[in-house]
Amino acid sequence: MMPKPSIWMLRLALVYLLISVSVGGLLLIQKTVNLHPMLWSLLPIHFELAIWGWLVQFVMGTAYWMFPRFLKGPKRGNEKFAIISVVSFNAGLLFLMAGYFTEVHSSLRLSSRFLMLFGVTLFVAVMWNRVLSYRQVPHEHS
């Protein structure tokens, strides 16, 4: 069964992939046909969404779903932390996108990076103990 945080991460990653590739397609066409000169301002959105929104988030979502589960207690650790991690990471990503279009660019970018850092830190904390082999630590997980 796929857990809720994974579903959110995977679906958001797919949405970001579509946006990133659509923007990338427009930028590619812009290289030969002048659609609109302002299109190049979308370049940072193209690669931020491709790397953070798509690749990183898809891997996080799949890892949270597929890594070994605990045999006692909550199967995937503290789910609230995982949910906060998803919300924080994606809020950070959206603020980062907004930062590229506003005059408060630097402060918004700083806070967005902090939110993403917080989200990733929580994710690492949730996943850390799930990086294990059942054979190596049977006394803790049986």
Add this chain to the structure above:
Amino acid sequence: MPKVTRWFIKAGMLYFLLGVILAFISELPLLNTGALLLPVYWHMLVIGWLTQIIMGVSIWMFPRKWRDKKKRESVLCLLTFWLLNAGLILRFFAEPFIPFFRDYLAIQFVIIISALFQVAAISTYIAEIWPRVQPRNRKTPASA
């Protein structure tokens, strides 16, 4: 491992190899290509390699919406593979020549087709994988 997954992974590995070769070539003093090949090898690595590996593995591992014991590839998976790779190949052949032939109708046509193919490939991939990202297999006409 389904056939289409093997195609995705093998194509991905080829792009990985080509991307690294291109990165190497672009650094050679005699063949200093500057920024000309930069978008080509970045897209070889991020779309050709990483994204294609993710697509192949997710099509293989994610729970199937329809319970098909033969695990046949859907039309959407095949479309994703062919559209993405056709789009990428057209792009990789045409993009380095844009600065020299920007106003030629032929290169404009190839680039537009390449962009449309890539966006279409992502759309078909999402159409395939979105219903498979769900809490548990809901009862469907095929599985009921």
